[in-house]
Amino acid sequence: MDHADHVILEMRGITKEFPGVRALDGVTMAVRVGEIHAVCGENGAGKSTLMKILSGVYPHGSYGGAVVFQGEEVRFKDIKASERAGIVIIHQELALIPELSISENIFLGNEVMSRGLIDWDAARRRTVDLLARVGLDVDPATPVKNLGVGQQQLVEIAKALSKDVRLLILDEPTSALNEDDSENLLALLRGLQARGITSIMISHKLNEIAAVADAVTVIRDGRTVETYAVEAGHVDEDRIIRAMVGRSLENRYPHHTPTIGETVLEVRGWRVEHPTVPGRLVCKDSAFHVRSGEIVGFAGLMGAGRTELARSVFGRSYGTWLAGEVLLHGRPVQVPTVEAAIRHGIAYVPEDRKNLGLNLLDTIRRTTTSANLRAVVRRWLLDVDREGAVAEGYRRSLRIKSPTVDAGVTTLSGGNQQKVVLAKWMFPNPDVLILDEPTRGIDVGAKYEIYKLIQDLADQGKAVVVISSELPELLGLCDRIYTICEGRVTGVLDAQDADQERLMRLMTTTATSTAAAGTPAVGVAPR
Structure with missing residues (x-):
């Protein structure tokens, strides 16, 4: 496999500059036919910039170096040109139009024509075939807005397959997916590999790289640090981390000794209805508390209601509030609006930073x-x-x-x-900080920095809530962890008494334990 004949892609000495920043500085990378090639690096290392050059987002002439695809140098002027060559990129922020159907999205700009008109029957038949190839059994007429994020990701891949893809680029493909959807996606990548499709996967998740990658390229500060072949399941995670951050991370979670004081925030009997489905409760009599200097985690499966609880407490910015009270420093307060929540010293960092956290x-x-x-x-x-x-x-x-x-x-x-x-x-300068998936889509080195920031905030006496889909993160960072299932708080454990198995058991039960109700029990920190 070392012969040039077997290399589908070479990027030679790629350099790209933006005003005041050299994003890429002579990056070199080779991808072999039929492999799943992982690209790792800290945020800002240049991974996405490199892929945008490969896919024509940054056209030929705006960068230095050469891109060689299937033995020939290519000079793409736009995305259309790279797609015609068989290179398709799926960005971290999915590019689907929510109001259109699956079929319309897949063939948008690439419509199935017959005698000068769109042949909707043919498009539907082709969509059914494409969805079958990605393992999605959904009516092609379904509007994309009715699909979960995992299903939308599969629609994006079906769209790529409709374009006769030879090289599929996935930018953080599982960053917004739960564990089951992530597993499905990785299995699909292996299935596409069996059909001869080559994939490049930008990922921070070292366990996923270990599961599917045949080779890894690490980029740091716009330069290639190393590329090496791997046996699936035998990735040296410490080696990748050292290459990514330029140092060894002995511990992925900084050591921290908390100084915990009085209760700052307490929520009692919190009941909230879904914003568009009358009668459906997203918070079912939830209760929790957070103390000064304490980092409290919320664990739950996708759709359990963690974000709904956080957003509804933060100025009732989600759903319809039905009942419950918020106490700050032991006194009931009214927080019917976001402005009121901010005024009372509550802050919320949303999981969707692009749409909700930033302009x-x-x-x-x-x-x-x-x-x-x-x-x-x-x-x-x-x-x-x-x-x-x-x-x-x-x-x-x-x-x-x-x-x-x-x-x-x-x-x-x-x-x-x-x-x-x-x-x-x-x-x-809030008293309470609610952080929803604060490290989603962020690399190992940057995560360490964010963890340090969170610990510093707690050391300043803030009450910190962290919602995360990664159980190791909650166990490594938090002092106590609440679990939520189907809108109900089902338990709470001291971090030292918790492990992934105990948390998962509480995350999959709808019964409220005595711990969640605040009754003194094993693993429950006293108020």
């Missing part, structure tokens, strides 16, 4: 101060110098990789965008 048209400067404008206003006018100083302070202290605070948030990598969202909610 993608804004700069780092404006985003950082947006949740606390009062602090940068003087005599009813925005104090631009003060705004800049605040943003610059957070840029330095959080090590946000950007030459200036006047850069747009869209120019940042996922990890750096997450730091900007954290800065935005740290600036109002």
Whole structure:
């Protein structure tokens, strides 16, 4: 397999510059026919930039170096050109139109024509075949907005297969998927491999790389650090981490000794109805509390109701509130709006940072101060110098990789965008910080930095809530962990008494344990 005949793709000395930043500096990579090739690196290392060059998002002439595909140098001027050659990229943010059907999405811009008209019957038949190939048994007329994220991901792959794909690029394909959907997707990649399709997978999840990758390329600071072949299931995770971050991470979770004080936030009897389905409860008499200096985790399977609980407590910004009360420092408070929640010292960092956490048209400067404008206003006018100083302070202290605070948030990598969202909610100096999937789509090195930030916030006396789909993350970071199943808080354990098996048992039961109800029980921290 070392002969040039067996190499489908070579990227030779790829260099790409943006104003003030050299994103890629002579990156070289070779992918062999029929392999699943993983590309790893910290956020901002240049992985996505490299893939955008390969797929024509950044056209030939806007970068240095050469892309050789199937033995010939290619000079793609746009995405259409790369797709004609058989290269299809599926971005982390899916590019489907929610209101259109599966069929319409798959053939959008590539319609099945007959005598100058769209042949909808033929399109439907082809869609059924394509969906069967990706293992999705859904009516092609279903609007995409009615599908789960995992199913939407499969529609994207079906769309790629409709274009006679030879090289499939997946950017963080499982970042928004639960474990079952992730398993399905990885199995599908292996199935496509058996049919001769080559895949490049950008991923931070080392266990997934171990499960499916035939080779790994690690990129750090815009340069190739190393490429090596692997046996499936035998990836040296420590070697990848060392290559990604330039140092050995002895422990993926920083050591932390908490100083826990009085209860800051308590929620009792919290009942919330689904926003569009009358009668369906998304929070069923939920109760929990968080103390000063404490990091409390929320564990649950996809759809269990963790985000719904967090958003409804944060100014009732999800669903219809029916009952329950919020107490801050032992006193009942009214938080019927987001403004009221912020005023009372509650902050919420959403899991969907692109749609809910950021205004993608804004700069780092404006985003950082947006949740606390009062602090940068003087005599009813925005104090631009003060705004800049605040943003610059957070840029330095959080090590946000950007030459200036006047850069747009869209120019940042996922990890750096997450730091900007954290800065935005740290600036109002809240008492309670609710962090929803704070490390989703972020690499190992950047995760470590975010964990340190979370611990620092707790050390300042904040009450911190962390919602995460990764149980090892909750066990490594939190002091106590609540479990949720089908909208009900089903248990709570001290982190030292918890393990993945015990958490999973509580995450899959709908019965509320005595622990969740606040009755003294094993593994329940006293109030």
